[in-house]
Amino acid sequence: MKSTVGKLALGVAAVTALSGVPAAHAAEPPTAVEAASAQAAKTGQAVPVPSLTDENSTTVANPDGTLTATITSGPSNVKQGDRWVPIDTTLVAEGGVLKPKAAKADVTVSAGGEGPLATMVDEQGRKFSLQWPQALPAPKVAGNVATFADAAGPGADLVVTVLPTGFRHDVVLRTKPSGPIELRIPVRTEGVELGEAADGRLELRSDAGEVVAAGAKPVMWDASGRGKPRGDAIAPVEAAVRTENGAKVLVLTPDAEFLSDPKRVYPVTVDPTITLPGVEVDTDVATSWASHPGDAMIIAGTMPWENGQGGDVMRSLVKFDTSAFTGKRVLWAGLGMWNVETNACGLRVGSGLTAERVTGPWDENNLNWDNKPPTVKEGSSTVRAGLGRTWTEPCAGGPGFLTWGVTGIAQAWAKGAPNHGIQLRGADESEATNWRAFAASENKEQGVKPPTLAVVYWR
Known part of the structure; x- marks a missing residue:
């Protein structure tokens, strides 16, 4: 043909x-x-x-x-009143927070200060909210992306990307850390509970025990893959969901050896993405990495690694x-x-x-x-x-x-x-x-x- x-x-x-x-x-x-x-x-x-x-x-x-x-x-359309309008995840200021112009999920992102980093509510009223222990700086907003510079520490940005059905959240390490790091993200939920699956993935379960949404295993990757993890430029991130003082905390521990490797190309992205209600319908997979739902780009074909030692x-x-x-x-x-x-x-x-x-x-x-x-x-x-x-x-x-x-x-x-x-x-x-x-x-x-x-x- x-x-x-x-x-x-x-x-x-x-x-x-x-x-x-x-x-x-x-x-x-x-x-x-x-x-x-x-x-x-x-x-x-x-x-x-x-x-x-x-x-x-x-x-x-x-x-x-x-x-x-x-x-x-x-999803490419969302119903507003009695008419369908194109989805537009561009963030705009509304009521002291940032909201997408038109999205399937009800999403709010911090405009800076106290309060949640990002919150989403699905059509059943189930809520998933990421908190932050300190006041947040005013974010730099570009389209559907809000970047909170140095919010996770010197040289470590919090990045929230609004999707049609929720959001993804990353920690972007712009520079090499001086030593081992631990990222602690408080979580608040209603109608769902954040936990760990047997295989290490993060998942949200309803009060009845139903899996409402799940994310891929948390990973991190450096900049050599042009925004896509591949080869020796990717590593798993140890993740644990703990209960502290009656509240859930997502604890991420990036591998210190990976971060300190002299060949590492910064920035490094730490990605514990999970979205509600989990309706991604396009993704990619490779010989050296698993799928990462929520990515803005998917790739097919064959590609050599930059170091010449293999390929995908x-x-x-x-x-x-x-x-x-x-x-x-x-x-x-x-x-x-x-x-x-x-x-x-x-x-x-x-x-x-x-x-x-x-x-x-x-x-x-x-x-x-x-x-x-x-x-x-x-x-x-x-x-x-x-x-x-x-x-x-x-x-x-x-x-x-x-x-x-x-x-x-x-x-x-x-x-x-x-x-x-x-x-x-x-x-x-x-x-x-x-x-x-x-x-x-x-x-x-x-x-x-x-x-x-x-x-x-x-x-």
Whole structure:
């Protein structure tokens, strides 16, 4: 199957036009879909169908009687009153705190001073709040990120990143500590309890004992991986949840040997991320590191380590809600991934990346190279282009969608195949260098698009 490059086609140019729209019964008023289809046929333009909008998708009626559903891997819309609006996690001052303009979770971040560092409340009213023992400085705010300089000690910043469904929190060590360090973060909860799973992950359990959310095992990594942990630039962080004076405290103990290593590239990020209610639907995994939900970027392909002593094979996984076209006749489907970085620019970069249908379940909070899910080749396609920028220079045209034809995959889901998502991997994983970095659904930078599935189907 030929690969395509550029903007994700959301219309029906890639499929054969169908004619004829079933007429509504004369005695019955037209449904919203029928009305939109009639208007589209009359005007020759696609018409939105608001009744088919939800937090993950929008749908339009096409002039030929088909529908096009545009589905994002994570929440992209949130309901405010009786209308859906795009999620916007940009932080703004409101009532003495910082809040995202529009997000699924009710999140507040400190604007400085006494009080919680960050708090989130889900739709069931369950609350998870990070405290801080000292008054916080006024943060530097950039989009959805609030940075509290030196709040965790000299050269150690607290960083809160607001996500569509919650937040992630990091401690960023800008400079090498003079000795071993321990980070103590008081936690307050309502309706949930923070604890440790048997495998070392952090998790939130409801009062009834149900796991509401879980984070990957806490880790830290240095700056050599360009924001992604890999190889010998990553290390686990010892984490313990203790009860002190009737209150929970998350205690993080970064490995002192890792921090003092002369080859360490600062800053070092200590990441004990956990979000409520835990609905991440895109992630990546590699031969040297496990998945880290909440990352703004996911990578697929092969990449050598900077020290030349090895490399990583990486795969990205994305999942979409396919209920909009289940049981329907799918005519065309395209997967769009917003390519922000590549090992080289151009239409033919290495063997490219292959999109395959995933056939087994996976847990983004407990995903590593040994338990990654199986896939099938039927319906797969390969794209060889590279967009965005390399590590040294921008590509002509900048970032944009790489688009895989995945009609066969969508048709399988429509006919009842279990939906476990799509995997992206290097077409030839024996290559030393052949990788692409994509925006994840958590990436809310200006102009960036989330993983998107566009499906044209007969209504």
